[in-house]
Amino acid sequence: MPKYVVEQGDHLSKIASDHGLRRWQTIWDHPDNAALKQQRINPNVLLPGDKLEVPTLKEREESCATAQRHRFRAKTPGLVLRVKTLDCGRQPVANAEATLWVSGEYELLKTDGQGLLERKLPMDATVGRLRIESDSLAGTLDVPLGIGELDPVDEVTGQIGRLNNLGYDAGAVEPPEAALAKAQLASAIEEFQCDQGLDIDGDCGPKTQKKLKEIHGC
Amino acid sequence: MAAEDANAAQGEASPAPVFGLLRSVRGRAVAGDHPPKETSLRVLVGPATETQHNTIRPGLFPIACWRAEDMNFEFGSSFPMPDLAPGMAAFKEIFDAHTLTDEQAPPGSTPLSRTPPVSLFGHADPVGNEEYNKTLSGHRSQAIHALLVRDLDAWDTLHTDAEWGNRSCQLMLEALGFPCPRNDGTVDEPTKQTTKRFQLRHGLSDSGSFDKPTRRRMHELYMEYLCADASAKPYKLDPKQFLGQGAAGGKAAYQGCGEFNPVMLFSSREKEVYNQAKNLSERNNENAPNRRVVALLFRPGSKIDAASWPCPQASEKTQGCRKRFWSNSKDRLKNGNERREFSKGDGTFGCRFYDRMSTGSPCERGVEDYTSIIALRIVSVQEQSCLSNELIRIRGHGLDIFAETDDNGYFFRAPVPSGDFKIEFQDVSVAFPSLPYGSEAHVLHVPHSLLPQRWGAGFFEAPITIQEQEGA
Numbered sequence: 001m002p003k004y005v006v007e008q009g010d011h012l013s014k015i016a017s018d019h020g021l022r023r024w025q026t027i028w029d030h031p032d033n034a035a036l037k038q039q040r041i042n043p044n045v046l047l048p049g050d051k052l053e054v055p056t057l058k059e060r061e062e063s064c065a066t067a068q069r070h071r072f073r074a075k076t077p078g079l080v081l082r083v084k085t086l087d088c089g090r091q092p093v094a095n096a097e098a099t100l101w102v103s104g105e106y107e108l109l110k111t112d113g114q115g116l117l118e119r120k121l122p123m124d125a126t127v128g129r130l131r132i133e134s135d136s137l138a139g140t141l142d143v144p145l146g147i148g149e150l151d152p153v154d155e156v157t158g159q160i161g162r163l164n165n166l167g168y169d170a171g172a173v174e175p176p177e178a179a180l181a182k183a184q185l186a187s188a189i190e191e192f193q194c195d196q197g198l199d200i201d202g203d204c205g206p207k208t209q210k211k212l213k214e215i216h217g218c
Numbered sequence: 219m220a221a222e223d224a225n226a227a228q229g230e231a232s233p234a235p236v237f238g239l240l241r242s243v244r245g246r247a248v249a250g251d252h253p254p255k256e257t258s259l260r261v262l263v264g265p266a267t268e269t270q271h272n273t274i275r276p277g278l279f280p281i282a283c284w285r286a287e288d289m290n291f292e293f294g295s296s297f298p299m300p301d302l303a304p305g306m307a308a309f310k311e312i313f314d315a316h317t318l319t320d321e322q323a324p325p326g327s328t329p330l331s332r333t334p335p336v337s338l339f340g341h342a343d344p345v346g347n348e349e350y351n352k353t354l355s356g357h358r359s360q361a362i363h364a365l366l367v368r369d370l371d372a373w374d375t376l377h378t379d380a381e382w383g384n385r386s387c388q389l390m391l392e393a394l395g396f397p398c399p400r401n402d403g404t405v406d407e408p409t410k411q412t413t414k415r416f417q418l419r420h421g422l423s424d425s426g427s428f429d430k431p432t433r434r435r436m437h438e439l440y441m442e443y444l445c446a447d448a449s450a451k452p453y454k455l456d457p458k459q460f461l462g463q464g465a466a467g468g469k470a471a472y473q474g475c476g477e478f479n480p481v482m483l484f485s486s487r488e489k490e491v492y493n494q495a496k497n498l499s500e501r502n503n504e505n506a507p508n509r510r511v512v513a514l515l516f517r518p519g520s521k522i523d524a525a526s527w528p529c530p531q532a533s534e535k536t537q538g539c540r541k542r543f544w545s546n547s548k549d550r551l552k553n554g555n556e557r558r559e560f561s562k563g564d565g566t567f568g569c570r571f572y573d574r575m576s577t578g579s580p581c582e583r584g585v586e587d588y589t590s591i592i593a594l595r596i597v598s599v600q601e602q603s604c605l606s607n608e609l610i611r612i613r614g615h616g617l618d619i620f621a622e623t624d625d626n627g628y629f630f631r632a633p634v635p636s637g638d639f640k641i642e643f644q645d646v647s648v649a650f651p652s653l654p655y656g657s658e659a660h661v662l663h664v665p666h667s668l669l670p671q672r673w674g675a676g677f678f679e680a681p682i683t684i685q686e687q688e689g690a
Contacts, residue, residue, distance in 0.1 A: 011265050033551040038609035045264040081263065088278040089523040121265055130261070130274070139324045139520030141276060143261045150264040150272070167277030169255055169574070173262060180235055180563060187574050190545060194570075200545050218270035 006050040009126045011148030012043035013079045017123035019054050024079075027054055033168060040218055042095065043080075045152050079121045081128070081147065084217060086115055087136040096134035098156040101149070121147070153213045156185075159204045164186045225544050231440060235563050238580045240632040241282075241312055243591050243655065243663060244448075247305025248632070249284040249312035250580035268539050270687065278522060278567060279574075280514035281334065283581035284309045286362070288509035288562040292298055296357035297375055297386045298365060298392040303444050305367070311624065313455075318518050328518070330458050334515035337461040337570065338363055340532075341479055342510065343505035344551070348476055356474025356532030358511050365445050366455045373437045374430070376421050384409075385616050387428040390440040412588040448626045461516060465524035467531040476537060476552070478568040480508040481560040486553045510582055511682035537637040542571040583633075591651040592639060593659040605643075605664065614639035 004015060012024040019027075027033060028043050032053035040046060044089035081102070085093040092115030097131045099106050101119065101124050109117045111132070128145035151158035154174050163170035163185075173183050186202035195198045196211050204212070240250035255277070259382075290302040307644040318332040340355030357380045364372035385403035392398060396416045399408045410426035417424045420435050442452040446562040457463075462470030484492060484504070491502035530538030540568045544550055547568035560576075561583040567573035576582045592612065596605040604627025615635040621673060623629045634652050641662070643647055650660050 006494075042264060042267070042270065044267060067516055080266050081649050082266040083263065084273045086273060086275040087521065088276050089521055089526075090275065091523070116268075116271060124264070133324075135324070135326065135519065136521065136603060137276065138517050138521070141274070144275070146260055146262040148265060149262040165263075165272060165274050167275040169277050169279065183565060184577075186545070187570055189573065190570055194542060202545055216273050218264050218265065218272060 003051040006046045006048055006052065007046045009146065009149050010046060010048070011173055012052075013121075013154075014126065015052065015054065015125045016150060020047065020057055021054075027052060030055055032036065039154075040152050041172055042152070044148060045218065047155050072075070076084060079123060079125075080118050081121050081125075081145075082116060082118045083130060084116045084216075085111060085137075085141065086167075087134075088138075089136075091136065092116075093132060093134045093136055094140075096137075098130065098132040098133050099132075101129040108208065145184045150167050150218070153209045153216075156204070159212060162212050163192060166192070166216060168192055180198070228559070235578055237561075237578050237583055238283075239632060240580050240591075241315060241633050242630045243307040243593055244308040245301055245304030247285060247302070247308045248581055249308045251282050251312075252280050252580075253578040255279055270666060278514055278520060280531070280576075280579070282312050282515040283576075283579045284312050284513040287451075289505045289538045290511075291358055291509075291632045291641045292363075292382075292386065292389075294354070295382060296354065296361045296387075297382045297389075298361055298444060300389060300444070301444065301653030306445045307448040309366075309580065310453055314517065316384055316515055316518065324390070324519070330456055331362050332518050333455075333459050334518050335461040335463075335520050336366075336455070336459060337470055337514050337516070339512045339514065340472070340474040340481075341508060342474075342509050343479040343502075343508035344480055344483070345501070345505060346477075352536050352539070355476055355509075355511075356472075359472040359474055360468060360532050362461070362511055362513075365466060367457050368438075368441055368445075368454050368580070369435055370434055370441075371676035373441075374434060376414045377433060377437075382547065384428055387436060389414075393443055394436070394439050405592050430436055448624075448628065459522070461522055462527060463521070465648060467533065469524045470522060470527040470529070472532055474527040475529075475569060475572060476539065477508075477537075478543070478547075479572050479576075480551070480566050481510075483509055483551070483553050483558040483564075485557045487555075488557065489553045497568070512576075512579075514575055514579075523528045539569060542569050544568060544570045544573070580632075590634050590636035591655055592630065592634050592652050593649065594623075594629045594641065594662060594664045595659040596627045596629075596643075596664060596672040599663045599665055601661075602661075602663040608643050610641055610643040612633055612639055612641050 010026060013110050016024040016027055021027065024043055028037055032054050036050060036052065087093055093111055094112070094113045094115055096111045098109045098111055098117050100109055100119050103122055107119055111117045111120060125147050128147050129141065130145055131142045131163065133140050150161045153159060153162065157173050159171045160173050164211035167193055171184040176182045176185050189208065190200050190202045191207055192212065197212060197216065198208055237254050238253045240248050242249045253284050262273055275658055286302060286305045290299055290305055292299060313334065316334040323332045338359040340359035342355040357376060358643035360372060377386065383403050384405050385401055388398045388401035388403070388409060391412055392401060396412050398412045400406060407600060413428065413432065414424040414426045417432055422432055422435060445454060446452045449469045457471070460471035465471070491497060492504065526541045551566050551568045558566050560566045567576065581662055596608065597603065606625045607622055607625050608623045610623060610629060612621065615637055617634060619631065621629055636652050638651050641650060646664060648662055650662060653660055
C-alpha cells in the first residue's frame with residue numbers, strides 16, 4: 001500500500017478514522033512507522049509532509065448461528081481535547097464557565113482548579129471554538145481552534161504555534177522570511193527563555209524546545 | 219515615500235512596521251491606538267493522548283498609547299511645565315476612548331475596572347551617565363503619575379530630591395495667575411511680593427518665601443491646572459487604575475527606562491561632530507525626540523502580578539533593566555553608518571520587553587514623521603458652541619476618511635501629507651490645510667443658523683481660571 005502523506009489539520013485519530021480504522025495505534029504501532037513514531041512522539045502532532053504507512057483493514061471472521069440477532073461491539077479509544085487556560089499574569093483561570101464547539105456542536109463546560117477543561121472529540125474533528133468568561137481574562141476569551149494543526153515542537157511552525165498559545169505573540173504560523181517576522185519570532189523566543197531562566201539567545205534549540213513542550217503541555 | 223524607496227534600494231533598511239493611528243495631537247503630546255494583534259485570532263491545538271494538554275494564555279499587550287515630549291518638562295529636570303496642560307487633555311481623551319461603556323462592561327465590573335490600566339515609561343537620550351538617565355526618566359514618569367493621582371507627597375519629595383528649585387515655583391505662580399517679573403529661580407523682592415499675594419489669597423502665612431505649606435498649596439492648584447480635560451475640567455485617576463493596581467513603589471505603574479530605548483540614534487559621524495563642544499546645544503536639540511514620557515494603556519480588566527513585573531521600580535538602578543535586554547542589545551544601541559530610527563524599523567530599543575510592547579505604537583514614531591497633522595475644531599461663528607459628535611468626511615491627497623468630531627468638536631489625524639484637504643458634513647464643504655505638528659487645532663467657523671442641531675455645549679461655558687474656582 002502507498003504511504004499516506006500528512007496534510008495540515010491531520011492528526012492520527014483523524015487519519016485512522018478516514019481509513020476506517022478504529023484505533024490510531026494500529027497505524028502508530030506499525031513497524032514501518034517506527035522511525036516517525038520515535039521522531040514525533042505525540043501521534044496527534046504531525047507535520048504536513050510526514051509519511052505514514054496505513055495498514056489495510058483486516059477481515060475477521062466470527063462464527064454465529066443463523067436466524068438470530070447478534071450484537072458486535074467495537075472498542076474505540078477516546079480522543080480528547082484538553083485545554084488549560086491561564087490569565088495574562090499566568091494564574092489558572094479556575095472554575096470558569098466555558099463553551100467548547102467542535103465540528104459545529106457545543107458543550108458547556110467548566111474549568112477545574114488548574115484552569116483545565118476536557119472534552120471528548122469525534123475522531124475526525126478539525127475545527128472548534130472556545131469561549132471562556134472570567135474576570136481574570138478581562139471579560140471574555142473567544143478563539144477559534146485549529147484542532148490537529150499544532151505542528152511538532154522541533155519545527156519552527158510548531159514553536160510559533162506554542163509561543164502564540166502561551167501569549168508570546170511570535171507571529172504568523174509559517175517559517176518567517178521577512179526581517180520583521182524574524183525579529184518578532186526571535187523576541188518571543190528570547191522572552192520565553194528569559195521567563196523560564198534559560199540561556200537567552202533567540203534560538204529555539206533542543207533545550208528551549210523541551211521547555212516549550214513542557215510549559216505548553218504537549 | 220521617496221526616502222523609503224532609497225533606503226530599500228540600498229538594501230539596508232527593513233520594511234517599515236505597521237503603525238497604529240493617532241487620535242489626538244495636543245500641544246507637544248500625542249495619543250493613539252496600537253494596531254490589533256493578529257496572532258491571537260486562532261489557536262492551534264493538538265488533541266490529547268494520555269496526560270497531555272494545550273495551554274492558552276492571552277498575552278499582555280497595550281491597546282493604546284500617549285507620549286509627552288521633552289518640551290513638557292524643565293530641561294534636565296522632572297518638573298512638568300505649564301505647556302503640559304493640552305497634553306494632559308490628550309491623555310484624558312485616549313483614556314476615555316478605551317474605557318468600557320455600560321453596554322460593553324462585563325457584569326460585575328466596577329467603574330475602576332472598566333478603564334484601561336496605565337503604565338508610564340520615562341525615557342532619556344543617550345547623552346551622559348546611564349544611572350543619571352534612569353533616575354531622571356524615572357522621576358519624570360513619577361511626576362506624571364503623581365500628577366494623575368494627585369500625590370502631593372510625591373511632588374514634595376521630587377521638589378526636594380530632584381531639585382525642582384525656586385524657578386518651578388515662579389513658573390507655577392505664573393500659571394496660577396500670579397506672574398513674577400522674573401522666573402530664573404532668583405528670589406528677588408518682586409518675587410517675594412508676588413508670593414505674599416498668593417499666600418494671602420490662599421490663607422497662608424505671608425512669609426514671602428517658598429516654604430513647605432506654600433509649595434504644597436501651589437502644587438495642589440497647579441495639578442488642577444495641568445491635569446484637566448479639553449474643556450479645562452480637572453480630572454484625576456485612582457492608583458488602582460494603573461497596571462499593578464497601586465503596588466508599592468509604583469511597581470508596574472511608572473518606571474524609568476533611562477537611555478535604553480531611543481527612537482533615534484545618530485550616525486557615528488554625526489555623533490562625533492555633535493560631541494564637539496561648540497555643537498552640544500544642537501546635539502541636545504536633535505536628541506529631543508528621545509527624551510519623552512510614554513503611557514501605555516492595556517485592555518480594561520488586564521491584571522498582572524506586580525511582583526513578577528520585569529521593570530525595576532523608578533527608584534532602583536539599571537541592573538534590573540538589563541535582565542530584559544535583547545541578547546543583541548549592544549548592536550541595537552550602536553551608532554551606525556547612517557542615522558537609525560525606530561519608525562523605520564531599525565530596531566533601536568535595547569529592552570526587549572519594552573520593544574515588544576511598543577510594536578506599531580504610533581506614539582513612538584519620530585516627531586519628524588508627524589510634520590503634518592489634521593487638527594480641526596468646528597465651532598459656531600461666535601465661538602459660543604462647538605459641533606460635537608458630528609459625522610464628517612475628509613478628503614484629499616489620497617485620503618478619504620469618515621469620522622466623528624469629539625465631544626468638544628475636535629478631530630485629529632496624523633500623520634498626513636501636507637497640503638489642502640476638504641471637509642464635508644451635512645451640506646457644508648470647506649477646504650482647510652493640514653498643519654505642522656505641534657500647532658493648535660485649525661478652527662472652522664460655521665454660521666450658527668446652518669447647524670440648528672447637535673451643537674455641544676461645554677467647552678466655552680467653562681473657561682474658568684483657577685483663582686475663580688478657588689473663590690467658589
